[in-house]
Amino acid sequence: MKRDREMKAENSSGSKPEAKETSSGTRDMTTGSPAKLMLGFFFPMLLGMLFQQFYNMVDTIIVGKYLGVNALAAVGTTGSINFMVIGFCMGVCNGFAIPVAQKFGEKNYRQLRKFVANGAWLSIAFAVVMTVAVCVLCRDILVWMNTPEDIIDGAYDYIFVIFLGIPATYLYNMVSGVIRSLGDSKTPLYFLVISSVINIVLDVYMIVVLKMGVAGAAWATVIAQAGSGIGCLVFMKKRYEVLHMTREEAQPDRDMMRVLFGMGVPMGLQYSITAIGSVILQTAVNGLGSMAVAAVTAGSKIGMFFCCPFDALGSTMATYGGQNIGAKKLDRISKGLKAAVWMGAGYSVIALAVLSLFGPTISLLFLDAGQEEILGQVQQFLVINAAFYFPLALVNIVRFLIQGMGYSKLAVLAGVCEMFARSLAGFCLVPVIGYVAVCLSSPLAWIAADLFLVPSYFKIMRRLKRQWGEAQGRAVR
Numbered sequence: 001m002k003r004d005r006e007m008k009a010e011n012s013s014g015s016k017p018e019a020k021e022t023s024s025g026t027r028d029m030t031t032g033s034p035a036k037l038m039l040g041f042f043f044p045m046l047l048g049m050l051f052q053q054f055y056n057m058v059d060t061i062i063v064g065k066y067l068g069v070n071a072l073a074a075v076g077t078t079g080s081i082n083f084m085v086i087g088f089c090m091g092v093c094n095g096f097a098i099p100v101a102q103k104f105g106e107k108n109y110r111q112l113r114k115f116v117a118n119g120a121w122l123s124i125a126f127a128v129v130m131t132v133a134v135c136v137l138c139r140d141i142l143v144w145m146n147t148p149e150d151i152i153d154g155a156y157d158y159i160f161v162i163f164l165g166i167p168a169t170y171l172y173n174m175v176s177g178v179i180r181s182l183g184d185s186k187t188p189l190y191f192l193v194i195s196s197v198i199n200i201v202l203d204v205y206m207i208v209v210l211k212m213g214v215a216g217a218a219w220a221t222v223i224a225q226a227g228s229g230i231g232c233l234v235f236m237k238k239r240y241e242v243l244h245m246t247r248e249e250a251q252p253d254r255d256m257m258r259v260l261f262g263m264g265v266p267m268g269l270q271y272s273i274t275a276i277g278s279v280i281l282q283t284a285v286n287g288l289g290s291m292a293v294a295a296v297t298a299g300s301k302i303g304m305f306f307c308c309p310f311d312a313l314g315s316t317m318a319t320y321g322g323q324n325i326g327a328k329k330l331d332r333i334s335k336g337l338k339a340a341v342w343m344g345a346g347y348s349v350i351a352l353a354v355l356s357l358f359g360p361t362i363s364l365l366f367l368d369a370g371q372e373e374i375l376g377q378v379q380q381f382l383v384i385n386a387a388f389y390f391p392l393a394l395v396n397i398v399r400f401l402i403q404g405m406g407y408s409k410l411a412v413l414a415g416v417c418e419m420f421a422r423s424l425a426g427f428c429l430v431p432v433i434g435y436v437a438v439c440l441s442s443p444l445a446w447i448a449a450d451l452f453l454v455p456s457y458f459k460i461m462r463r464l465k466r467q468w469g470e471a472q473g474r475a476v477r
Contacts, residue, residue: 027183030327035339046312048189074154076297080282087271095264097177101322165222172229195228270415284426299381314396321404344393388443418445
């Protein structure tokens with residue numbers, strides 16, 4: 001009855017339900033200190049991503065130690081295609097969450113629930129179509145990528161299982177995206193911790209005990225993510241009163257799906273377009289042989305672990321930007337950007353120092369001490385990439401901020417910049433200077449994206465200030 005009265009009041013007068021409808025665990029980022037709010041959201045996000053990378057790293061460590069260098073290279077050579085497909089899934093779900101964050105900041109909870117419901121319908125459709133398509137094509141893609149013959153069978157065994165798990169990827173990322181849009185970054189963390197433990201246990205059991213090879217590592221990842229997604233879904237339905245929807249709110253809505261499609265697909269394409277450059281680069285790396293593939297695999301896994309703070313900053317800015325654009329508080333967006341840039345710059349210096357000093361030691365998690373040539377290549381990869389971590393910080397901060405503000409199409413263009421930079425490295429630089437070009441490919445991509453994103457952000461802010469008026473800009477300070 002209470003919900004019926006709220007809906008009638010909203011439909012008749014245009015007013016929105018009071019903020020008291022929000023349930024415990026949510027975080028309103030439209031008031032209070034931007035830096036404090038962002039740090040409170042950032043650290044649970046960071047811990048969650050570290051755990052996610054941790055169990056991904058465990059896959060690689062166990063594969064490298066128990067199955068050998070060729071198996072390590074087989075898993076590694078799928079990294080770019082994995083990023084292209086799974087990254088699309090993640091991007092789509094992040095895009096679906098943007099209107100949820102905006103409506104939460106606007107305090108329009110009925111529209112928020114309808115966006116959640118329609119995002120779920122679209123996620124189901126996307127998951128079914130993508131799973132069928134990529135499972136049919138994945139062997140051909142590996143052949144097109146010039147995957148070495150001695151590792152292509154292992155690569156196929158691994159990536160096919162990962163692609164079978166696309167529905168689990170959509171489930172977890174859609175549910176966790178909605179939860180984060182409400183300002184709660186802790187709940188997804190708790191379920192990732194649980195799933196990481198499950199993943200580690202299953203890795204050991206399937207690879208060491210059942211002798212399932214690289215497919216065992218893939219199944220462990222899929223099962224762990226599915227468990228995490230189901231846990232988040234059950235918890236979300238019980239915990240958040242603001243998401244308790246009526247039958248009418250849960251119905252498919254063509255107009256809302258159009259909005260979600262316009263937000264989600266560009267963000268998914270941003271990941272995939274960026275990954276196309278990575279696929280082209282991986283093809284060039286494959287031409288350098290299995291040892292180079294193994295070095296890039298180990299270096300990338302370590303680098304992904306150290307890049308988690310940048311990813312967490314990005315996700316923080318997406319929610320922060322979405323809520324504050326919904327509340328029409330431009331000054332808070334600018335203050336949040338400045339705080340995030342300082343955080344990214346400070347961490348970039350720390351990460352470079354750690355990898356320069358301890359990179360070889362960390363590499364021993366994946367490789368044996370006797371593999372000196374590969375260890376040297378891994379260290380070269382890590383140091384060159386870490387020297388350009390600040391441009392990477394800017395990419396994540398600015399791109400996710402403007403996505404949260406509703407300008408996801410610009411993020412696609414930034415992805416195109418990254419794609420061209422990595423493609424240039426793969427086509428033109430690797431044949432000339434070899435492995436060094438592989439190490440420089442990501443820094444070139446980050447710089448290219450920044451040259452587009454930073455001016456775009458300032459252009460967006462100038463446009464919004466003109467639209468909303470200088471008087472409103474002063475009023476929200």
